[in-house]
Amino acid sequence: MNSGRTQPVLLGGLFIGVLSALPVINAGNCCCCLWVVAGGVLAVYLRQQNYQGQLNAAEGALVGLLAGLVGGIIGSALSIPIQMMLGPLQQEWMSRILANNQDFPPEARDMMERMMAGGALRVVSMLINIVFSVAFGVIGGLLGVAIFKKNAPPQPPAIIPYDPGVAM
Secondary structure, three states: OOHHHHHHHHHHHHHHHHHHHOOOHHHHHHOOOHHHHHHHHHHHHHHHHOOOOOOOHHHHHHHHHHHHHHHHHHHHHHHHHHHHHHHHHHHHHHHHHHHHOOOOOHHHHHHHHHHHHOOHHHHHHHHHHHHHHHHHHHHHHHHHHHHOOOOOOOOOOOOOOOOOOOOO
């Protein structure tokens, strides 16, 4: 990886991973993967600060993709201990909800009970999280390029040589 990309990618990925793994704050991802897109934008902003010229769309997409990948991996890794702490509490809540709603369809009840007990669902969820983080990280990277575009300095006026034979 280019040394100029390393720090922006890691910081953008850390932003994505931590905010996506925290229990209440991760609800922001329900709004068009807010934290993932914002992490891609952050990575492009940091990359643009260390880059001499204007970042092109390909560089922004690559930085966003890498930040999304790092963020998805960090978020998945952080979600394991969080789920271990909050899992029993969530299972208790779901058990109470199912016990208090006797008119709940039996098929849905069985599905909910299997989901509460299944560890394979968590692994699949983590893989899906990484894929979505990569995809929305690219979108964030492209948005970052558009938002933080450096304007080119104004061109000096053209100097027209004086020709005494030409009437003005």
